Amino acid sequence: ANALFSSLGTTIFTVMSRLAQEHGAINLGQGFPEGLEPPDVIEAARAALTAGPHQYPPMMGEPVLRQAVAAHEARFYGLDIDWEREVLVTSGATEALADALFGLIEPGDEVVLLEPLYDSYLPIVRRAGGIPRLVRLEPPHWDLPREALARAFGPRTKLMILNSPMNPCGKVFSPEELVFLADLLERHDAYALCDEVYEHLVFDGRPHVPLMTVPGMRERCVRIGSAGKTFSLTNWKVGLIVAAPALLEPIAKAHQYLTFTTPIPLQRAVAYGLGKDDAYFDGLKADMQARRDRLARGLEALGVGVLACAGTYFLSADFRPLGVDRPDAELCRWLTTEAKVTLVPVSAFYAQDTSDSPPPAHLVRFCFAKRDADLDEALARLGRFF
Ligand code: PMP
Ligand code: GLN
Numbered sequence: 001a002n003a004l005f006s007s008l009g010t011t012i013f014t015v016m017s018r019l020a021q022e023h024g025a026i027n028l029g030q031g032f033p034e035g036l037e038p039p040d041v042i043e044a045a046r047a048a049l050t051a052g053p054h055q056y057p058p059m060m061g062e063p064v065l066r067q068a069v070a071a072h073e074a075r076f077y078g079l080d081i082d083w084e085r086e087v088l089v090t091s092g093a094t095e096a097l098a099d100a101l102f103g104l105i106e107p108g109d110e111v112v113l114l115e116p117l118y119d120s121y122l123p124i125v126r127r128a129g130g131i132p133r134l135v136r137l138e139p140p141h142w143d144l145p146r147e148a149l150a151r152a153f154g155p156r157t158k159l160m161i162l163n164s165p166m167n168p169c170g171k172v173f174s175p176e177e178l179v180f181l182a183d184l185l186e187r188h189d190a191y192a193l194c195d196e197v198y199e200h201l202v203f204d205g206r207p208h209v210p211l212m213t214v215p216g217m218r219e220r221c222v223r224i225g226s227a228g229k230t231f232s233l234t235n236w237k238v239g240l241i242v243a244a245p246a247l248l249e250p251i252a253k254a255h256q257y258l259t260f261t262t263p264i265p266l267q268r269a270v271a272y273g274l275g276k277d278d279a280y281f282d283g284l285k286a287d288m289q290a291r292r293d294r295l296a297r298g299l300e301a302l303g304v305g306v307l308a309c310a311g312t313y314f315l316s317a318d319f320r321p322l323g324v325d326r327p328d329a330e331l332c333r334w335l336t337t338e339a340k341v342t343l344v345p346v347s348a349f350y351a352q353d354t355s356d357s358p359p360p361a362h363l364v365r366f367c368f369a370k371r372d373a374d375l376d377e378a379l380a381r382l383g384r385f386f
Pocket of ligand 1 (some may be wrong): 349
């Protein structure tokens with residue numbers, strides 16, 4: 001398939017947010033939270049901006065943030081991380097993903113990817129010269145298809161990308177699934193790029209389990225986090241990478257030529273934020289879970305089919321029980337222009353140009369990380385429409 005960026009379309013998030021604005025629709029499409037921004041973290045950035053300095057920070061990131069990341073890894077996951085050699089600060093998880101893919105993939109390497117997938121993975125894998133091996137998870141349960149996955153691994157597999165909790169379907173991989181993956185990675189001497197940007201958004205009392213904590217995986221995993229998600233500040237674009245030195249070194253080489261650094265005030269404020277007490281992290285989870293439940297209950301009351309969501313700030317829904325049988329992309333346009341509610345089609349999270357069977361076209365993604373009033377108004381608009 002085509003690796004040229006010139007052949008790519010505009011990301012679905014931009015397309016749908018633009019359309020929402022044009023039509024005065026409530027935007028439950030693009031994933032960004034509203035009403036959860038922690039004022040003290042913002043204040044820490046303000047103070048750091050005033051204090052300066054205003055010139056380049058160290059290429060690997062501010063020491064105070066790298067130390068805070070190491071402390072976070074120990075506190076939440078029991079991981080012993082060397083902040084000087086095993087932590088890299090990037091401008092968002094988006095850059096972290098690109099750094100890792102450009103740093104680790106050599107042309108011809110195979111990369112195992114699970115569909116549905118976040119939209120930045122495939123273009124970068126291909127541009128780095130990687131050969132994607134796509135494996136599909138099937139709704140409504142999105143269980144790991146173990147046989148298909150085992151078949152996707154081979155002698156040329158360099159790495160797999162694992163997004164848990166998983167956008168867009170809200171799946172959290174079970175400990176058993178992680179052990180199965182660890183076994184495959186070990187047998188094929190492959191790495192895992194673990195996109196864990198929603199690590200603090202796992203619900204119903206379950207813990208987040210990084211693949212990196214599974215026995216044998218400490219040296220094979222690149223763990224990616226995002227301050228945008230952890231502090232509901234997606235504008236900030238502070239990404240975090242934790243990996244063993246042998247993996248982090250080539251990744252840092254990519255980073256030095258992609259962005260080199262990230263603004264100091266934001267790094268220092270995120271360092272402060274990572275040290276916040278358990279009440280903050282528990283509160284974020286509880287608050288987001290309440291929003292999930294508010295939206296899910298409202299949709300169910302309308303007769304919409306709601307799929308389970310164990311993490312992230314997204315849930316998928318099926319409008320067929322209402323007698324609506326339009327393909328998801330068309331449904332999302334129609335709901336934006338007519339009902340004034342914007343969602344994102346789940347089919348956008350599949351490779352668009354393979355000869356595989358077409359992706360499911362009956363699911364739409366709701367972002368529930370919004371103010372109660374907006375969730376309620378969106379439900380009211382849908383209620384009037386159907
Ligand atoms: N990975 C996933 C799965 C995401 O949903 C997002 C959200 N935007 C990102 C990466 C990118 O994160 P960031 O905004 O920190 O670049
Ligand atoms: N990750 C967010 C989502 O899934 C949006 C990121 C973006 O707009 N690029 O909606």
